[in-house]
Amino acid sequence: AQTVTQSQPEMSVQEAETVTLSCTYDTSESDYYLFWYKQPPSRQMILVIRQEAYKQQNATENRFSVNFQKAAKSFSLKISDSQLGDAAMYFCAYRRPPTSGTYKYIFGTGTRLKVLA
Amino acid sequence: NAGVTQTPKFQVLKTGQSMTLQCAQDMNHEYMSWYRQDPGMGLRLIHYSVGAGITDQGEVPNGYNVSRSTTEDFPLRLLSAAPSQTSVYFCASSPRQGRIGYTFGSGTRLTVV
Numbered sequence: 001a002q003t004v005t006q007s008q009p010e011m012s013v014q015e016a017e018t019v020t021l022s023c024t025y026d027t028s029e030s031d032y033y034l035f036w037y038k039q040p041p042s043r044q045m046i047l048v049i050r051q052e053a054y055k056q057q058n059a060t061e062n063r064f065s066v067n068f069q070k071a072a073k074s075f076s077l078k079i080s081d082s083q084l085g086d087a088a089m090y091f092c093a094y095r096r097p098p099t100s101g102t103y104k105y106i107f108g109t110g111t112r113l114k115v116l117a
Numbered sequence: 118n119a120g121v122t123q124t125p126k127f128q129v130l131k132t133g134q135s136m137t138l139q140c141a142q143d144m145n146h147e148y149m150s151w152y153r154q155d156p157g158m159g160l161r162l163i164h165y166s167v168g169a170g171i172t173d174q175g176e177v178p179n180g181y182n183v184s185r186s187t188t189e190d191f192p193l194r195l196l197s198a199a200p201s202q203t204s205v206y207f208c209a210s211s212p213r214q215g216r217i218g219y220t221f222g223s224g225t226r227l228t229v230v
């Protein structure tokens with residue numbers, strides 16, 4: 001069974017600095033999708049970035065980028081030029097491809113990011 | 118605006134009461150699911166559906182029922198509320214292909230006293 005592990009329950013970063021959140025996963029499949037979601041105090045879950053396993057190029061969305069290491073089964077999120085609005089809980093998620101016949105997403109337990117002014 | 122509409126946002130129940138959390142999406146997504154979020158435990162899947170008329174259990178289905186009579190709606194029923202069901206509940210939907218990820222509702226904070 002697939003698992004997703006976020007080993008950092010909480011992290012802090014100074015405003016304008018860079019921080020990396022870790023995520024590892026366990027799977028025997030070669031094709032899948034990975035996601036990072038942000039949950040600010042408003043509670044709303046917001047998709048930050050996504051990565052398709054067959055793509056070697058790391059995904060980037062403005063200040064957010066990932067380091068996808070398929071062989072190591074690692075999917076870390078880098079936030080550059082951190083802003084106060086980045087303070088939130090961040091969840092890593094894994095999804096099997098539709099060809100697997102299932103559509104379940106598997107979430108990590110989350111990393112709470114604090115941004116210090 | 119297109120998205121997932123989840124109601125109510127807050128609810129307090131007495132032990133033993135029943136209620137239904139509503140979830141509707143207007144994106145024609147095949148896949149819908151319900152999660153509960155508890156501190157330190159991330160998101161745990163309660164029930165899910167891959168299309169109208171098809172539902173299945175997730176990790177923590179006990180005490181909850183679902184139905185999917187239409188593509189748009191996926192209500193979650195609490196049969197007899199217990200304090201252990203105090204949590205934040207999220208409804209989410211996704212197209213079958215799944216590449217774009219989930220769209221989440223805004224969540225329901227449920228307290229059972």
